[in-house]
Each structure stands twice: as structure tokens, then as C-alpha cells.
Amino acid sequence: MTLDIMIPFYGDPAMLRETVGSVRAQTSPDWRLTVVDDGYPDPTVAEWFGALGDDRVTYQRNEVNLGANKNYEKCIAIAQQRDVVILGADDVLLPEYVAVVSAARAAHPEAAVIQPGVKVIDEHGTEVRTLVDETKKRLYQPRVTQRTVMGGEDLARSLLRGNWLYFPALCFDVAKIRAIGFRPGLDVVQDLQLVLDLLMRGETLVYDPAVCFAYRRHSGSDxxxxxxxxxxxxxxxxxxxxxxxxxxxxxxxxxxxxxxxxxxxxxxxxxxxxxxxxxxxxxxxxxxxxxxxxxxxxxxxxxxxxxxxx
Structure with missing residues (x-):
């Protein structure tokens, strides 16, 4: 399994470089990274990628600004592998991320979505416990200690009570999400809507509690x-x-x-x-x-x- 990791970028170039570094530091070599720059006004971004010298990493810049949702759609459209991750340009993969989701995919080839374990960091990279994330963890996130398959009404009800998923950490079967796509008019809950649409079509999600992703939460987020x-x-x-x-x-x-x-x-x-x-x-x-x-x-x-x- 080779994982397509897509970064729709419009934000802090320093955090983007940290995110790219975390992808390149994976213990598994089974990944390809594509950064889709949505016209961020800083020429040093393109210059940095031009000097990177890593053929596993592709950088492209949109001619016009598409906006977040349209750039997500573009990332999905140009993915070439079976599985795709839409990684936040300020989030961090821990070294075992690709290995963890690859093992989950090998065990459950039928799954539409894979959610690994997540920790939360602030803008300085320090692990933090926020009210939102502690509520997710303690009240809504399933308390399982091993890889678990979920789906149907039970999972839909669980997520609608409290969305415990972290969209940038999700690994999707790209063909299954292309068949649905993002619903127009949604900017904040497009991720939950996408997963709900998959569940209503009979698809399943695999949750692996192994923590291998760092989700960055800070006041500057959209x-x-x-x-x-x-x-x-x-x-x-x-x-x-x-x-x-x-x-x-x-x-x-x-x-x-x-x-x-x-x-x-x-x-x-x-x-x-x-x-x-x-x-x-x-x-x-x-x-x-x-x-x-x-x-x-x-x-x-x-x-x-x-x-x-x-």
C-alpha cells in the first residue's frame, strides 16, 4: 500500500515546513506527498520546495484561489493511490502514522475510512488538553484498546452526539469518497457530512487507538x-x-x-x-x-x- 498524502495549503509557511518534515520522517516508505498551494502570497514557499530535492514530494500552485472546500476537492481528484489523507498544513504526523494506517488497511480492505489515535498540540508544538478535546475523549470517543470496525446507525448516532473524529488524520478509500464528494455550502462540518454520507451508503470505519497523529489546535484556525x-x-x-x-x-x-x-x-x-x-x-x-x-x-x-x- 502506498499512501497519497495531500496537503491543501494556505497558511503559515513555517508550520507547513514542519508538517512536510513529519511526513518525510515516517518509518514506512510507503507514501507520496503532494502540496497544493492555493495561492498563498509568499514566493519563499515555492522556493523552499524547489530546493527540497525529494522526488517523493510534489508541489503545485493553483493559478487562482479556490477556497478550502474546492482545494480539498482538487486534492481528492488528483490523488493517484487507493488511499488518501487530506493533511492539515499545520498538523504533524508522528513517525508511525503510515505504518499504523497501512496495517489497518491490510486487515480491513473493505473499510471506507481509517481513524488512528490522535493527540492535540498547540501552536508551539506542546501537547495540550483542551475542553473540546477532553470532552471528545471522555464522553464521546469509543473506549476501545484495539483496532475496531464501526458502522451503521450506531456509529452515526455516536458521531452526531459528539464528533470525535479528526478529519486531517483520516485515511480514506479515495474511490468511495469520489463517489460522494463534499456537499456544497459547508465549510465547517463538511468532514462529518462526508463520513455520515458514507455510513448511510453502508460503508464502515476502522478506529485504531494507536496514537500516531498530532492535531494542532490554536486560535488562528478557521x-x-x-x-x-x-x-x-x-x-x-x-x-x-x-x-x-x-x-x-x-x-x-x-x-x-x-x-x-x-x-x-x-x-x-x-x-x-x-x-x-x-x-x-x-x-x-x-x-x-x-x-x-x-x-x-x-x-x-x-x-x-x-x-x-x-
Whole structure:
């Protein structure tokens, strides 16, 4: 198995160089890296890649800025191997990442998605424990100690109660995601929508708890400023209500109810209220309150997903 690692880039060149270095440091040689620069205004990026001298690494620059979603789609379209990772330009692969996902693929060739274990780092590369990530880990992430196959309504309900996946760490069967693609109009929850679409088509996910990926969380991320602005939660509300209708039609009533409740999303919105008040953003306060407290249909108690160990 050769893994296509794609980096849709528009951001900090220094962090990009660190990310590329982490790919080149893999213990397994079974990877190829492609960086798709979405027109970041810094000529030193192209110069750095031109001097890299590594034929496993390809750099290309878009003629016009496509935006995040369209650049993700381009990365998927140009992937040449069976499996693809859409790696964040500020995240870090630990040395065993390719080895871990390759072993999971060998054991489960039918799986559409592979999620390995993840730790969280800040902008300085220091491992951190944030409220969001600790909630994911302690309340929503399945407590398994070995590679486990998951799917169907149980996994859909688990993810809709609290999305414990980390999109940049996911390894996808590229043919299966090409058959679905990213839904238009989504900028924050496009990853969860993609996995949900796969599950509704009968596909499965493999979770391997071996920690081999470092996810960088910092205030400069797109999802962070969208959360403080409140627009993130407008999008999330539309997503959850649409998902509930689709799941109900599929007969997955428990997952549909989890989507309507969207407990973790509501609680997440409420955590931003103090910052919105402090910054005197009444528009954001109204959006956060509407999402956090509006139209509660039932219990907010989170539950864990289920799977089968391999």
C-alpha cells in the first residue's frame, strides 16, 4: 500500500515546513506527498520546495484561489493511490502514522475510512488538553484498546452526539469518497457530512487507538474564528436538521434524534458566550444563544458508539 498524502495549503509557511518534515520522517516508505498551494502570497514557499530535492514530494500552485472546500476537492481528484489523507498544513504526523494506517488497511480492505489515535498540540508544538478535546475523549470517543470496525446507525448516532473524529488524520478509500464528494455550502462540518454520507451508503470505519497523529489546535484556525463569530453554529444547525430528516427516511430513528438534539454542538456554542459578551458582539451572542438553547427536543446525555474489535 502506498499512501497519497495531500496537503491543501494556505497558511503559515513555517508550520507547513514542519508538517512536510513529519511526513518525510515516517518509518514506512510507503507514501507520496503532494502540496497544493492555493495561492498563498509568499514566493519563499515555492522556493523552499524547489530546493527540497525529494522526488517523493510534489508541489503545485493553483493559478487562482479556490477556497478550502474546492482545494480539498482538487486534492481528492488528483490523488493517484487507493488511499488518501487530506493533511492539515499545520498538523504533524508522528513517525508511525503510515505504518499504523497501512496495517489497518491490510486487515480491513473493505473499510471506507481509517481513524488512528490522535493527540492535540498547540501552536508551539506542546501537547495540550483542551475542553473540546477532553470532552471528545471522555464522553464521546469509543473506549476501545484495539483496532475496531464501526458502522451503521450506531456509529452515526455516536458521531452526531459528539464528533470525535479528526478529519486531517483520516485515511480514506479515495474511490468511495469520489463517489460522494463534499456537499456544497459547508465549510465547517463538511468532514462529518462526508463520513455520515458514507455510513448511510453502508460503508464502515476502522478506529485504531494507536496514537500516531498530532492535531494542532490554536486560535488562528478557521473553525475557531467562525465559532466566535457565531456563523459556525448557523451552519451546524442547518447540517443537523437536514441530517435528521435524511436519517429518519432511512429508518435510523435513534441517529435522527441525536441529530435533532445535537447536544455537544449546543454545549460548544455556549462555551463561546463569555468571549462574545466580552468583545461586545450582540449579533454573535444572539446566534450562540439561539443555537445553544433553541428548540431543545430531549435529553442531552451523551452516549458512546459501538464497534467490533478486529
Amino acid at each position: 473553525s475557531s474564528w467562525r465559532a466566535l463569530d457565531g456563523t459556525r453554529f448557523d451552519e451546524e444547525r442547518r447540517f443537523f436538521l437536514t441530517a435528521a430528516d435524511e436519517l429518519e427516511r432511512l429508518g435510523w430513528s435513534r441517529a435522527a434524534r441525536a441529530a435533532r438534539v445535537h447536544a455537544s454542538s449546543r454545549l460548544h456554542a455556549l462555551t463561546y458566550l463569555p468571549a462574545a459578551v466580552q468583545k461586545r458582539r450582540p449579533d454573535a451572542v444572539r446566534t450562540l444563544l439561539r443555537h445553544g438553547l433553541g428548540g431543545l427536543p430531549g435529553s442531552l446525555a451523551p452516549r458512546r458508539g459501538a464497534g467490533t474489535a478486529s
